[in-house]
Amino acid sequence: MNWPCKAISILRNPLARPKVFAYNKRRMSGRQDQHNSARNSTFDLQAFLAGGTQEVNRALDRLLPKSSTRPATIHKAMRYSLFAGGKRMRPALCLAAAQACNGREADALPLACAVECIHTYSLIHDDLPAMDNDDYRRGKLTNHKVFGEGIAVLAGDALLTQAFEIAAQSKGWPRYPHQQIIQEVASAAGSLQLIAGQVADLEAEGKRISASQLRYIHERKTSALLCCSVRLGGMSANCTAAQLQALTDFGYHVGLAFQVIDDILDVTQTSETLGKTAGKDTRAQKATYPAIVGLEKSRRIAAGLTAKAFAALKVFHGKARALEALAQFLLQRDR
Ligand code: GRG
Numbered sequence: 001m002n003w004p005c006k007a008i009s010i011l012r013n014p015l016a017r018p019k020v021f022a023y024n025k026r027r028m029s030g031r032q033d034q035h036n037s038a039r040n041s042t043f044d045l046q047a048f049l050a051g052g053t054q055e056v057n058r059a060l061d062r063l064l065p066k067s068s069t070r071p072a073t074i075h076k077a078m079r080y081s082l083f084a085g086g087k088r089m090r091p092a093l094c095l096a097a098a099q100a101c102n103g104r105e106a107d108a109l110p111l112a113c114a115v116e117c118i119h120t121y122s123l124i125h126d127d128l129p130a131m132d133n134d135d136y137r138r139g140k141l142t143n144h145k146v147f148g149e150g151i152a153v154l155a156g157d158a159l160l161t162q163a164f165e166i167a168a169q170s171k172g173w174p175r176y177p178h179q180q181i182i183q184e185v186a187s188a189a190g191s192l193q194l195i196a197g198q199v200a201d202l203e204a205e206g207k208r209i210s211a212s213q214l215r216y217i218h219e220r221k222t223s224a225l226l227c228c229s230v231r232l233g234g235m236s237a238n239c240t241a242a243q244l245q246a247l248t249d250f251g252y253h254v255g256l257a258f259q260v261i262d263d264i265l266d267v268t269q270t271s272e273t274l275g276k277t278a279g280k281d282t283r284a285q286k287a288t289y290p291a292i293v294g295l296e297k298s299r300r301i302a303a304g305l306t307a308k309a310f311a312a313l314k315v316f317h318g319k320a321r322a323l324e325a326l327a328q329f330l331l332q333r334d335r
Pocket residue numbers: 085086087088089119121122123125126138194195198221222258259262335
């Protein structure tokens with residue numbers, strides 16, 4: 001597969017924003033023997049993301065209490081961060097995974113909303129003075145800067161709880177009963193995954209840590225929720241065990257690549273582009289791939305992880321085009 005080299009060359013110029021997200025299958029494989037018709041077609045990722053984001057935003061608006069619902073402050077605060085302009089990558093991955101397994105968007109949509117609520121809660125709490133202490137997120141003042149620390153803590157708590165309320169409404173599927181869906185969400189958000197990653201991240205600040213300790217942090221802080229997003233998408237399509245395993249491998253590797261890219265962007269992009277304070281990792285003496293292995297090697301690592309994510313998709317026989325396009329987009333992203 002020659003694609004990782006291409007990815008590396010794109011990453012050599014990390015300031016270059018991909019002009020089109022339309023993704024040409026031809027780029028991804030040099031093989032002539034399979035999927036010829038698929039190879040000649042393009043996947044319009046821009047349209048997929050625009051459509052998915054619109055559906056997710058509509059559903060979130062429907063599922064959350066209105067801003068005016070008493071007590072209005074908390075509902076305004078929840079909605080402030082939820083609708084602040086996040087990239088909606090976790091919902092997109094959830095919907096794309098459902099599509100790869102021939103699922104229906106309507107079945108995956110509530111689970112896509114649930115993971116976005118958990119993600120937004122984690123960002124609100126991460127930005128608090130007791131954690132990363134940031135003033136900007138998603139191009140806007142952070143939740144606690146607008147609503148105060150007390151309300152920001154509660155807005156995060158409420159979004160986490162909301163996620164379970166939304167997931168609890170899903171009916172379950174023959175291979176994935178209702179209980180398993182809730183268990184999936186709880187395990188990704190809990191003290192062995194998302195919170196474990198955040199704890200290890202806090203404890204690593206200012207310390208020299210090994211690449212394997214850094215991998216432990218990334219697996220939990222970032223990869224767990226991304227992986228959960230694709231798994232839930234697959235479950236909502238009643239996917240087979242083999243498909244779920246493939247989605248797990250894909251989500252794990254895409255999740256790790258996502259964090260390596262995030263660390264690279266922190267040192268190569270401006271705050272304006274990122275919508276959050278750039279260069280914070282260095283100032284906070286955070287353990288990151290660029291800090292431990294340098295920028296060039298970090299780019300190679302991200303490309304290698306993305307190649308592994310691609311390899312996991314072969315069981316879908318060309319039907320995981322949205323997932324493929326998303327993985328490429330995430331590797332090339334500039335914010
Ligand atoms: C507070 C329990 C708890 C966890 C916090 C989210 C998090 C863990 C820390 C924030 C910093 C960070 C680098 C997290 C890793 C995940 C990540 C890269 C989040 C940013 O995700 P994007 O880029 O954000 O998808 P948007 O705003 O586009 O949704």
